[in-house]
Amino acid sequence: MREADEGSAPSSAVVDRPSMEEVDAVADMWVDLAASQRAYRSHIRGPENRGTIRDAMARHVVTDGLRVARIDDEIVGFVMFGLERGEYVQDVTRGVVRNIYVEPSARNRGVGSKLLSTAERELRDADADAITLDVMAGNEEARRFYEQHGYSPHRVEIEKRVESDTHSKED
Numbered sequence: 001m002r003e004a005d006e007g008s009a010p011s012s013a014v015v016d017r018p019s020m021e022e023v024d025a026v027a028d029m030w031v032d033l034a035a036s037q038r039a040y041r042s043h044i045r046g047p048e049n050r051g052t053i054r055d056a057m058a059r060h061v062v063t064d065g066l067r068v069a070r071i072d073d074e075i076v077g078f079v080m081f082g083l084e085r086g087e088y089v090q091d092v093t094r095g096v097v098r099n100i101y102v103e104p105s106a107r108n109r110g111v112g113s114k115l116l117s118t119a120e121r122e123l124r125d126a127d128a129d130a131i132t133l134d135v136m137a138g139n140e141e142a143r144r145f146y147e148q149h150g151y152s153p154h155r156v157e158i159e160k161r162v163e164s165d166t167h168s169k170e171d
Contacts, residue, residue: 013070013077013114014070014071015067015069015114016062017066022075023061025075026078027053027054028064029101030050030053030057030101032046033036035044037136041137043136045097057108063082065122066078066080069106075091076117077099077112078101079100079116080097080099081096081123083127084093084132093127093128094128094129094131095120096131096132096133097132097133100119112145113149
């Protein structure tokens with residue numbers, strides 16, 4: 001799930017490591033991200049998953065895979081990242097940007113670019129050969145942002161709703 005700014009104007013944002021005490025505030029931002037992604041047909045429900053993401057963010061603080069962007073000491077965005085851990089042996093070590101979010105009031109100021117470049121640098125330093133991320137197919141603004149940063153489609157996920165004669169599954 002991704003949402004980012006596409007602006008290149010200078011930012012006064014500083015990207016650094018959050019404290020464990022800041023995890024709740026960042027989890028609240030993730031809930032906002034999940035809510036905004038519903039417009040692009042994401043199935044993830046924010047409030048219902050807050051505890052799960054809060055726990056994941058706490059783990060990322062411990063494993064050094066969470067960064068926050070601050071403007072005037074206020075958190076305005078975050079990025080979660082880490083090396084891919086899978087069952088299959090691959091010919092590359094992949095880094096994964098799991099979530100990136102910038103508060104609407106801080107967008108178009110280069111904050112998303114700073115968060116993304118920080119995650120990329122950290123993943124490169126951890127010996128990643130490639131970096132992957134997911135973006136909702138309908139989120140043209142986010143897709144454009146990532147394309148401007150050198151990302152291109154690698155794999156496409158497609159979906160079909162299952163319906164029967166007696167009922168249809170809807171949100």
